[in-house]
Amino acid sequence: MADKLLVNPIDCKGHAACAELLPEAITLDEWGYPVLDPRPLPPGLERHARAAVSACPTLALRLQRA
Amino acid sequence: MTAVTDSTESDAAVGLPRLLPPPQEKRARQGLEQHLARHGRLPYRDRAGTLIRDIESAGLTGRGGGAFPVHRKLQAVSDAADRYRRTPAVIANGAESEPASDKDATLLWLSPHLVLDGLQLAAEAVGADTAILYTHANRKNDVGARLREAIAQRQERGIDRVPVQLAEAPARFLAGQETALLSHLSGRAAVPTFMPPRITERGLGNAPTLVQNVETLAHLALIARRGPRWFRAVGTEQEPGSMLATVRRLDGQPKISEVPLGIPLLTLTGELRQDGAVLIGGYHGTWVTAGQAQQLTMDNASLAKAQAKVGAGIVITLPSDRCGIVETARVVRYLALESAGQCGPCLNALPRIAAALAEIAGGRFRKGTLEDVDRWSDQVAGRGACHHPDGTTRFVASALRTFAAEVALHKAGRCSAASKKPFLPVPQATARAETDWI
Ligand SMILES: Cc1cc2nc3c(=O)[nH]c(=O)nc-3n(C[C@H](O)[C@H](O)[C@H](O)COP(=O)(O)O)c2cc1C
Ligand code: SF4
Ligand code: SF4
Numbered sequence: 476m477a478d479k480l481l482v483n484p485i486d487c488k489g490h491a492a493c494a495e496l497l498p499e500a501i502t503l504d505e506w507g508y509p510v511l512d513p514r515p516l517p518p519g520l521e522r523h524a525r526a527a528v529s530a531c532p533t534l535a536l537r538l539q540r541a
Numbered sequence: 542m543t544a545v546t547d548s549t550e551s552d553a554a555v556g557l558p559r560l561l562p563p564p565q566e567k568r569a570r571q572g573l574e575q576h577l578a579r580h581g582r583l584p585y586r587d588r589a590g591t592l593i594r595d596i597e598s599a600g601l602t603g604r605g606g607g608a609f610p611v612h613r614k615l616q617a618v619s620d621a622a623d624r625y626r627r628t629p630a631v632i633a634n635g636a637e638s639e640p641a642s643d644k645d646a647t648l649l650w651l652s653p654h655l656v657l658d659g660l661q662l663a664a665e666a667v668g669a670d671t672a673i674l675y676t677h678a679n680r681k682n683d684v685g686a687r688l689r690e691a692i693a694q695r696q697e698r699g700i701d702r703v704p705v706q707l708a709e710a711p712a713r714f715l716a717g718q719e720t721a722l723l724s725h726l727s728g729r730a731a732v733p734t735f736m737p738p739r740i741t742e743r744g745l746g747n748a749p750t751l752v753q754n755v756e757t758l759a760h761l762a763l764i765a766r767r768g769p770r771w772f773r774a775v776g777t778e779q780e781p782g783s784m785l786a787t788v789r790r791l792d793g794q795p796k797i798s799e800v801p802l803g804i805p806l807l808t809l810t811g812e813l814r815q816d817g818a819v820l821i822g823g824y825h826g827t828w829v830t831a832g833q834a835q836q837l838t839m840d841n842a843s844l845a846k847a848q849a850k851v852g853a854g855i856v857i858t859l860p861s862d863r864c865g866i867v868e869t870a871r872v873v874r875y876l877a878l879e880s881a882g883q884c885g886p887c888l889n890a891l892p893r894i895a896a897a898l899a900e901i902a903g904g905r906f907r908k909g910t911l912e913d914v915d916r917w918s919d920q921v922a923g924r925g926a927c928h929h930p931d932g933t934t935r936f937v938a939s940a941l942r943t944f945a946a947e948v949a950l951h952k953a954g955r956c957s958a959a960s961k962k963p964f965l966p967v968p969q970a971t972a973r974a975e976t977d978w979i
Contacts, residue, residue, distance in 0.1 A: 483735045484884035485926050504920050508885035 478521060478538045480511045486535035493536050496527040509536075555775050558799035559783055560759045562651055569651075570687070573694050576654040583658050583700060584765050585665055590619055592666040592765055599769035600781045601761060605634055605717070605754030606825070606853040608780075608841060611761065614751060617741040618667045621749035630671035630745040631664045631703075632726070635684075635755040636710035636717030637677050639823045640875075640966045641855050643795040644785035645755050646677060649684050652759065653691040657705060659758025662765050664703045667751055672703045674755075675722055677710050685709065712968065714824075714879035718927050719752040721881075732881035733927035754853075756785055775801035780840040786854040793860075793964055802851070803840040809856045810834060818859045818943050820965075822852025824872050825932025828865060828943035848939065857965065864958035866947050868965050869940035870895070870902035875967045876933045887930045890921035894937060904951045911941065911948070 480500060482493075489508045494501040499520055500512040516524055521538075528536045552558065562569050563579075571579070586592050597612035622629045633656060637645040649656060656674070664672050674692075676684055688707055695701045708726055710716045716731040723744055725731035744750025753761075760782060764772050773781040780802045788796045788809050798809065810819055813831035820828050821837075827849035829837065837843050841851055859865055877895035882888045897914045900906040918934035925931070941948060950957060 483926070484886065484924055485733075485735050487885060489885050504886060504889075506885060506889040508889070508924075510920075510924070 478516050478524065478540060479513075480516065480524060480527075481537045481539050482509055482511055483535045483537070484508075486533045487531075488533050488535070490532055492530040492532065493527040496530055497523050500524065501527065552799075555801065557775065557783055557801070559763055560648060560652055560655060560756065560785065561797070561799050571652050571654060573654055573691070573698070576652070580655070580658075580763070581766060583661060583762075585662070585702070586765075589668040590666060592662060592761075593619065595764055595769055596666075596761060599764045599772040600779075601757065601764060601772065602780065603754055604756035604760070604784060604853065606639075606822075608851060611753065611757060614741060614753070615663065615666050617739070618669075618749045618751045621742045622668055625742075625749065627748045628671075629667045629669040629749040629751060630673070631660060631667065631669040631751045632722065632745070632753075633660045633672075633674045633755050633758050634717060634719070634722060634752050635674060635676040636722065637853075638710065638712075638714050638717035639825075639853055639855065640714075640968055641789065641795075641820075641823050641857060642787045642853050644787045644797050644854060646682070646684055647797045648756055648759060648785060649676060650682055650687060653688055654695070655759040655762050656755045657688075657691060657695060657701070658762035658765075659753075659755075659760070660705060661701055661703060662762055663751060663753060663758060667749075669751070670703060671745070671748070672701075672705045673708050673726065673745075674705055675708045675710050675726070676755075677712065714876065715881055715927065715929060718929070720927070722752065723750065730881075732883060733929075735926045777803035777840050777842070779842055780851075784839070784851065784854050786839070786856055789855075789857040791858060791860045793966075800839065803838050803843070806834050806837045806839055806856070809839065810858045813858065814861055817861065818865050820855070820857040820859070821847075821849045823855040824876060824936055824965075825928070826850065826852050826855065826936060827939040828869070828936075829939070830943050848935075860960075860964060862959040863962075863964045864902070864947060864956050865940060865944035866898070866951060867902045867956065867958060867961075868963075869937065869944075870898035871963060871967055872965050873898050873933065873937055876929070876936075880929060881927075884925045884930075886921045886924040890917045891930060891933060893917055894934070898937065898940075901948060901951055902956075904956060905954045906952065914941070 494503050501509045593615045601611045602608040618629050635645045692705050711731050715721045720734040721731045740750045776782045786798050817831035819834045829847045833847045874895045877891035880891045897910050921930040
């Protein structure tokens, strides 16, 4: 089953590292906080998604089974 | 403050009020003896779980604002307890953090034993060994002392099987949100935490936790005694039973009525002026025009037509000498200040939206201000750890819709209000420091 991204908005400090690594599914709002594509990740993006998750300095980003 | 209660003879014909004292005992606190004489003994089932089926048949939903089916939460907690082999906790939520509401304080003041009965029965239904009653600290009437007395009396008489602890809720808007409540009970600030897991799985001290509004528990205690058919004798097929409403008409004073779900909105507001407006559901609620109000009944199926919800049962009529935009701007400023400021989108959007509304209220606002409000509202939707931003932006959008003519007037530097005296109740003190939340 495809995975889905989930951000903990309390832990997220808007470092934007995630959006740089996964622009296909993460954009930034006008204050630099991530807006996640609510749809399940398209196949092929899992590896980038995992990279984005591990790049988050506050461990705010997660991958969840959709 | 504990409000005047309101009931009529036609109510008595359908068996209302159920939760509040009968009209002939108007405003009389129901002591333990009166309570037992009116409602009979506490009907323990002596088996976990059996009450859940009755609650399902009754169709009871949460009265704290979300209208979530109660049996599903009871079942979820009960299942989680089995799965994790953890004894659950049950919490009665009487925080009533919504400043315009007074129904929970009134219920706790007048019929405390009904709520305490519900707490015991819910604890039995899910097999809990911890029961907490969480109530608002800053009320005029000393509800806390009243409850301590009631709890002690019940203990003495051996009524309660699970000892009840009383906990004070900080007087903050978010203090009644369930994860904020748990955080407070765990000795931290009363601000929301991020789910998942759900608190029904892992809540207080990681135990499966049931949080229900105090009114919900009072209904539960009566369903346990009288059964689902009795409960369904009033209300609609889809949304059965009665509810407590806090009604504020032109004098602004709260009046608590117990009404069947599905009654015409106008029975609560009385006749409305043609250009009048009504706020339904409080500060996370929706403004509707008098024209809409005439078509609506107090149930979610009907209110959805005006993008409104029953919420916690607040119905407020705006007086003709007040400006809906000025009133909304003042409340939104309060809501923005009450944001826990933990989540980026909420921290950024709410103060900006509040400032934009203040600008609109002040008149001759910038060209792009309305577009800004729309865009910020879209951006913050669904992106906080709690629903505070969503509720706030729903309230704002409804104001801009309902008072569109007034907005145009303000654009031209005018305002229709004859009186600048604040109408909607907003607490004076807002949180400034971490300690305000504890
Ligand atoms: C910002 C916010 C404030 C809330 N305040 C209260 C409150 O004061 N009292 C209450 O019963 N529920 C409040 N709730 C809802 C609770 O989180 C919870 O859903 C409710 O207590 C569950 O009880 P019920 O299902 O019986 O309504 C609030 C929710 C939010 C998002
Ligand atoms: S990297 Fe982490 S902290 Fe930074 S924006 Fe993404 S989720 Fe938020
Ligand atoms: S969404 Fe806003 S109010 Fe809710 S937890 Fe986040 S910052 Fe606090």
